[in-house]
Amino acid sequence: MPELPEVETTRRGIAPHLVGRRIEALTVRNRALRWPVSRALPGRVRGQRVEGVRRRAKYLLIRTEPGELIVHLGMSGSLRVLGRGTAPRAHDHVDLELDSGQVLRFNDPRRFGCWLWQPRGRTHAVLAGLGPEPLEEGFDGDLLWKLAQGRRAPVKNFLMDQRVVVGVGNIYAAEALFRAGIDPRRAAGRVSRERYAALADAVRAILAHAIERGGTTLRDFLAPDGEPGYFEQELLAYGRGGEPCRQCGTPLRELAIGQRASVWCPRCQR
DNA sequence: CATCGGACCTGTTAGC
DNA sequence: TGCTAACAGGTCCGAT
Numbered sequence: 001m002p003e004l005p006e007v008e009t010t011r012r013g014i015a016p017h018l019v020g021r022r023i024e025a026l027t028v029r030n031r032a033l034r035w036p037v038s039r040a041l042p043g044r045v046r047g048q049r050v051e052g053v054r055r056r057a058k059y060l061l062i063r064t065e066p067g068e069l070i071v072h073l074g075m076s077g078s079l080r081v082l083g084r085g086t087a088p089r090a091h092d093h094v095d096l097e098l099d100s101g102q103v104l105r106f107n108d109p110r111r112f113g114c115w116l117w118q119p120r121g122r123t124h125a126v127l128a129g130l131g132p133e134p135l136e137e138g139f140d141g142d143l144l145w146k147l148a149q150g151r152r153a154p155v156k157n158f159l160m161d162q163r164v165v166v167g168v169g170n171i172y173a174a175e176a177l178f179r180a181g182i183d184p185r186r187a188a189g190r191v192s193r194e195r196y197a198a199l200a201d202a203v204r205a206i207l208a209h210a211i212e213r214g215g216t217t218l219r220d221f222l223a224p225d226g227e228p229g230y231f232e233q234e235l236l237a238y239g240r241g242g243e244p245c246r247q248c249g250t251p252l253r254e255l256a257i258g259q260r261a262s263v264w265c266p267r268c269q270r
Numbered sequence: 271c272a273t274c275g276g277a278c279c280t281g282t283t284a285g286c
Numbered sequence: 287t288g289c290t291a292a293c294a295g296g297t298c299c300g301a302t
Contacts, residue, residue: 032279034278034279074278074279075279076279076280076281091280108279109279109280109281110278110279110280110281111278111279111280112278112279150272151272151273152272152273153272153273153274157273219281219282220281258273258274259274259275259276
């Protein structure tokens with residue numbers, strides 16, 4: 001479900017309910033996420049005040065004085081802010097109970113998400129080695145071009161490599177390559193500097209716009225207030241295999257690249 | 271080091 | 287209608 005825009009939408013949705021509140025309890029109903037939730041976690045945050053909620057790549061970081069909770073939504077995770085008395089439903093694995101009478105509830109059917117911890121001043125291994133944020137300084141076409149030299153894997157896989165740039169998953173990789181006019185199968189090292197500049201621009205524009213639209217809701221993504229995202233209506237490539245290209249009318253091609261469904265226009269993308 | 275395939279899970283959907 | 291297989295937004299790990 002969640003790529004950078006969905007995670008950022010989630011961050012913006014939960015932050016106003018969390019910041020400044022005291023955590024009364026962390027309740028774990030099912031520890032078996034991507035990594036087992038530490039038994040020590042509830043004790044680390046109980047009684048702490050939330051100082052901020054930030055995002056790094058697709059991770060949400062809930063900061064308290066002694067350290068940060070690290071939350072990843074995996075493929076199917078979502079966070080909702082609910083009243084304390086709301087009965088848990090299937091796959092509601094973790095609750096963060098606040099002194100406001102509200103609860104931040106984590107639901108994740110596939111359990112590819114995680115709840116981790118990093119003490120203040122330390123960087124957890126999952127956050128080490130990540131590439132630049134696409135919407136901040138330090139990300140541009142020259143960087144992509146430099147990193148791509150000698151790489152023979154498809155440019156789509158390269159773009160989804162979180163060590164290259166973070167936050168771009170299967171949906172937005174397809175969209176950015178479509179808008180930049182680049183064939184997703186092309187070897188990363190065989191894309192020109194000029195075209196990487198166009199690709200970097202496309203990545204930035206699409207992610208920023210998708211955030212404005214509240215992310216992409218394909219089947220089940222909901223913001224913490226229960227609102228779906230509206231970017232789905234603007235997808236030009238993802239999920240449109242066989243349908244006519246919105247630019248030239250040619251049927252879009254679909255093929256698995258790196259075991260991920262990929263769609264592109266054989267005429268517009270070279 | 272780069273690349274590939276498999277692994278982790280469950281729910282939904284396409285196809286017979 | 288009912289069953290089965292394929293597929294789904296992510297990322298880590300081990301083998302090559």
